[in-house]
Amino acid sequence: MKLMSIANIVEELKKNIASFEKNVETEEVGLITEVGDGIARMSGLTNCQSNEMLEFPGGTFGVALNLENETIGSVLLGEYKHLKEGDTVKRTGRILSVPVGEELIGRVVNPLGQPVDGGVEIKTKNFYPVEKIAPGVMTREPVTQPVQTGIKAIDAMIPIGRGQRELIIGDRQTGKTAVAIDTIINQKGKDMICVYVAIGQKESKIARTVAKLKEAGAMDYTIVVLAGASDPASTLYIAPYAGVAMAEYFMDQGKDVLCVYDDLSKQAWAYREISLLLRRPPGREAYPGDVFYLHSRLLERACRRNKESGGGSITALPIIETQSGDVTAYIPTNVISITDGQIFLESDLFYRGIRPALNVGISVSRVGAAAQIKPMKKVAGKLKLSMAQFRELEAFAQFSSDMDADTLKQITLGQRLVEILKQPQYEPMPVGNQVAVIYAVSNGFANAIDPKEIREWELKFHDFMTRTHTVLLDKIAAGNWDEAVEKDLRSACEDFAKK
Amino acid sequence: MRKNSARQYAVALYQTAKDAGKDELPKILNNFTALLAKNHNLKMAKQIIKELITHAKEAEGINEIEITSAKSLDNKTIEAIKKIFGDQVESRETIDKTIIGGIIIRTKDHILDASVKTQLQKLRQQLI
Numbered sequence: 001m002k003l004m005s006i007a008n009i010v011e012e013l014k015k016n017i018a019s020f021e022k023n024v025e026t027e028e029v030g031l032i033t034e035v036g037d038g039i040a041r042m043s044g045l046t047n048c049q050s051n052e053m054l055e056f057p058g059g060t061f062g063v064a065l066n067l068e069n070e071t072i073g074s075v076l077l078g079e080y081k082h083l084k085e086g087d088t089v090k091r092t093g094r095i096l097s098v099p100v101g102e103e104l105i106g107r108v109v110n111p112l113g114q115p116v117d118g119g120v121e122i123k124t125k126n127f128y129p130v131e132k133i134a135p136g137v138m139t140r141e142p143v144t145q146p147v148q149t150g151i152k153a154i155d156a157m158i159p160i161g162r163g164q165r166e167l168i169i170g171d172r173q174t175g176k177t178a179v180a181i182d183t184i185i186n187q188k189g190k191d192m193i194c195v196y197v198a199i200g201q202k203e204s205k206i207a208r209t210v211a212k213l214k215e216a217g218a219m220d221y222t223i224v225v226l227a228g229a230s231d232p233a234s235t236l237y238i239a240p241y242a243g244v245a246m247a248e249y250f251m252d253q254g255k256d257v258l259c260v261y262d263d264l265s266k267q268a269w270a271y272r273e274i275s276l277l278l279r280r281p282p283g284r285e286a287y288p289g290d291v292f293y294l295h296s297r298l299l300e301r302a303c304r305r306n307k308e309s310g311g312g313s314i315t316a317l318p319i320i321e322t323q324s325g326d327v328t329a330y331i332p333t334n335v336i337s338i339t340d341g342q343i344f345l346e347s348d349l350f351y352r353g354i355r356p357a358l359n360v361g362i363s364v365s366r367v368g369a370a371a372q373i374k375p376m377k378k379v380a381g382k383l384k385l386s387m388a389q390f391r392e393l394e395a396f397a398q399f400s401s402d403m404d405a406d407t408l409k410q411i412t413l414g415q416r417l418v419e420i421l422k423q424p425q426y427e428p429m430p431v432g433n434q435v436a437v438i439y440a441v442s443n444g445f446a447n448a449i450d451p452k453e454i455r456e457w458e459l460k461f462h463d464f465m466t467r468t469h470t471v472l473l474d475k476i477a478a479g480n481w482d483e484a485v486e487k488d489l490r491s492a493c494e495d496f497a498k499k
Numbered sequence: 500m501r502k503n504s505a506r507q508y509a510v511a512l513y514q515t516a517k518d519a520g521k522d523e524l525p526k527i528l529n530n531f532t533a534l535l536a537k538n539h540n541l542k543m544a545k546q547i548i549k550e551l552i553t554h555a556k557e558a559e560g561i562n563e564i565e566i567t568s569a570k571s572l573d574n575k576t577i578e579a580i581k582k583i584f585g586d587q588v589e590s591r592e593t594i595d596k597t598i599i600g601g602i603i604i605r606t607k608d609h610i611l612d613a614s615v616k617t618q619l620q621k622l623r624q625q626l627i
Contacts, residue, residue, distance in 0.1 A: 013626070016625070016626060017622065020621075020622050020625065023621075024611055024612065024613040025610070025611070025612035025613070025617055026609055026610070026611055026612075027609065027610045027612065028608055028609055028610075029605075029608065029609065029610050030608070044607065044608050045608070046608050047608075070504070070506055088610070090610075
C-alpha cells in the first residue's frame with residue numbers, strides 16, 4: 001500500500017514537472033542612485049505607482065513616495081545597510097498592504113503584520129491595503145450607540161459614541177495612555193474589537209501595557225500594533241494606517257471596533273523626518289505641507305456605517321502629546337480641528353491628585369451626547385451644572401470664611417463631586433454603578449461625609465448596591481429611566497445612608 | 500537658484516552641440532566649461548559625460564541591452580537577440596555561471612529572465 005502511494009506521488013510529480021510552464025520572467029527594474037538614512041533614490045522604474053511596494057536585494061521592501069521626473073524616492077521598511085549604489089530594484093505591482101483577520105486578535109504585530117510577540121507565524125487569508133479612501137457620506141449614519149470607557153468623569157460629561165473620533169490630549173505623564181487602556185479593558189463582553197497602535201514608544205512601556213491587558217483578559221479581543229522607538233521612521237509612519245486597515249476588516253464583518261493611536265505627534269515627527277530626507281519643502285515647524293492630510297485621511301476612516309452598507313463602526317481615540325500645555329502648536333490644533341471633541345488632561349490637576357486629570361471645562365464631545373444612555377444623560381445634566389457652579393465659587397471661597405448657606409451648600413457638594421470623579425487606573429466601572437453613585441452624590445447623600453473619606457464611602461456604596469440592588473443596576477445599564485426607577489434608586493440611597 | 504542636475508546639463512549640451520558646425524563646437528564646449536566653473540559644478544563633469552552618452556543614445560534611438568548567460572554565446576545568437584530589440588542595438592555580454600543555463604536580458608527598464616536558475620526556483624515554489 002505504501003509503495004503504491006509512493007509510486008503515485010512520483011507519477012504526480014512527473015506530471016507536474018512535465019506540465020510546468022517555462023515562462024520568461026519579465027520584471028521592471030530600476031537602479032539605486034542614492035541610499036541612506038532609511039530612504040533610497042533610484043532611476044528607471046518608469047511605470048512605478050505612488051505608494052507601490054518595491055523589492056530591494058536581500059528581501060528588503062520599500063514604498064515609493066516621491067515620483068519625480070528622473071528619479072523615484074522611497075522609504076525603506078527595515079534593514080538597509082547592505083544596499084549600495086547600482087543595486088537593482090524590482091517593482092512588485094502591489095500597493096502596500098497588511099494581513100487582516102481574526103488570527104491577529106490577541107497578538108502583538110509590527111506595522112507589516114509580522115508577529116513580534118514571539119508567537120507562531122500569522123497566516124491570514126486576506127490582505128487589506130494600508131491606504132484606503134474613507135467611506136463616503138451615503139454609507140454613513142449618525143452616532144447613536146455609546147462606547148463605555150468605564151471612567152466616571154468621561155462617561156458622564158464627555159460621552160463617546162461608536163464611530164466617533166475623540167482626541168485625548170495632554171502633556172507627558174498626565175495619564176493619556178491610562179485613559180485609553182482603561183477604555184480597552186472596559187470593552188470586555190461588549191462585542192467590541194480593539195486595536196491599540198503604539199507609535200514610537202519605549203518597548204518596556206509596551207511590554208507593561210500588554211501584560212496589563214493580558215491580566216485584565218483584554219487581549220482576547222485586542223490587537224496591538226507596535227512600532228517601537230527603535231524602529232525606523234518609515235514603520236512609525238505607516239503604523240496607524242496599518243492599524244486602521246486591520247480594524248476595517250472587522251468593520252466589514254459588521255463589527256464595532258475601537259482604534260487607539262498612541263500617539264500621533266510621534267507619527268507626525270516620523271513623517272517630518274521622512275519628508276525632510278526626501279527633500280520635500282518644509283513648512284511651519286518644519287512639517288511638510290501635507291501634514292494635515294496625514295492625520296485627516298487617517299481619522300476620516302473612523303465612521304459609523306449604515307445597515308445598507310454593511311454596518312459596523314470604527315471609533316478612533318487618537319492621542320496627542322503637547323509640550324508644556326501648548327495646544328496652539330501646529331499638530332495639536334490640526335488634530336483638534338479634525339476630531340469630534342477632545343479630552344484635555346492637565347499636569348496641574350494630576351499633581352493635585354485629581355486622576356484622571358481631566359479638565360472638565362475645556363473637554364468636549366461634539367457628537368457623543370446622542371449616544372449616551374438615558375439614565376446617564378439625566379444624572380450627568382445635574383452633575384455638569386453643579387460642577388460649573390462649584391468652579392465659579394471655588395476661587396471665591398478661598399478668600400472669604402463666612403458664606404451664606406446656599407453658597408456653602410454648593411461648595412460642599414462640589415468638593416464631593418470632585419472626589420467622586422476621581423478613579424484609580426485599571427479599574428473601569430460598569431455604567432449602572434456610575435449612574436447610581438453620581439446620582440447619590442449629586443443629590444446630597446454624601447454631603448455628611450468628609451471629602452477625604454469619599455473613596456471609602458464609594459467602595460461601601462458599590463458593595464451595598466451590587467449586593468442588594470443588582471436588578472436595579474441592570475435596569476439602569478439597559479437604559480431604563482422613569483419615575484419608578486428613580487424612586488427605587490432614591491430609596492436605595494436612603495437605605496444606604498441609614499446604615 | 501535651483502541646482503541643475505547632471506542630466507539637465509547633459510541634455511542642454513546635447514541639444515546645443517547636436518546641430519553645431521565644426522567651427523562652433525570648440526566655442527560651445529568652452530562656454531559650457533565656463534558655465535560649469537561659474538556654477539561651481541566642475542566636479543560633476545564625469546557624471547555629465549556619462550549622462551551625455553546615455554542621452555545621446557536615447558535621442559538617436561539606440562537601445563542598450565545587457566545579456567547574461569552561463570556560457571559565451573556565438574555571434575549569430577547575439578545578432579538574433581539584438582534584432583528583437585530594434586534596429587540599432589548595442590549589447591554587452593557577461594558570463595555568470597550561477598544561472599546554470601539560459602539567458603537574462605536586461606534593457607533600460609526591464610529584466611527578461613529566461614535563466615534555468617529562476618525556472619528551477621519557480622518549479623520549487625510550485626511543488627512545495
